[in-house]
Amino acid sequence: MATAAVMAYSAYSSKRAGDKQAKAGRKSAAIQERKWEYGKGAVEAFQEKLTPYEEAGGESLQAYRDLLEDPSSVKDTPGYAFGLSEGRRAIEQGASARGTLFSGQTMKRLMEYGSDYFSQQYDKALNRRKQMIDVGQSALGMRGQSSVALMGGATQVGA
Numbered sequence: 001m002a003t004a005a006v007m008a009y010s011a012y013s014s015k016r017a018g019d020k021q022a023k024a025g026r027k028s029a030a031i032q033e034r035k036w037e038y039g040k041g042a043v044e045a046f047q048e049k050l051t052p053y054e055e056a057g058g059e060s061l062q063a064y065r066d067l068l069e070d071p072s073s074v075k076d077t078p079g080y081a082f083g084l085s086e087g088r089r090a091i092e093q094g095a096s097a098r099g100t101l102f103s104g105q106t107m108k109r110l111m112e113y114g115s116d117y118f119s120q121q122y123d124k125a126l127n128r129r130k131q132m133i134d135v136g137q138s139a140l141g142m143r144g145q146s147s148v149a150l151m152g153g154a155t156q157v158g159a
Contacts, residue, residue: 043150050139057136064129067122074122083121087113 067073074080091113095106 039150043146046146047143050143053139054136054143057133057139060129060132060136064126064133067125067129071122074118074125077121077125080121084114084117087117 088110091106091109092101095101095103095109100106
């Protein structure tokens, strides 16, 4: 009889221990699920903030391509005409003060200035667009890294 009582008590204790383990497992799973949802929400919010940078990079890539196809379009950029006219005006005023305004040398300086100014502005325009393309690429990289980190967390949670 004592053996039956011991066996019954042992079965009861085992069941109780199993119930506690199951409860702890459910609690742990619920905590992991909350962590997953929080991480997922944080990653989605972070990725949403990257969108404008990705779009700016994409727009700059198109502008970069357009500038490569039509280098003369740099003349349409803000400030180009002003900078060109101010430089030419300075050369002309200097030449006028020296009495060489209509000389071949002044014409040569004006041509060189226009060519050099164009080249500088073209390079600057390409560099500005390249910098924005880099910003867009960085944003895409961060999106990918955050997705990988989220998936790494998902495999740990078991989702």
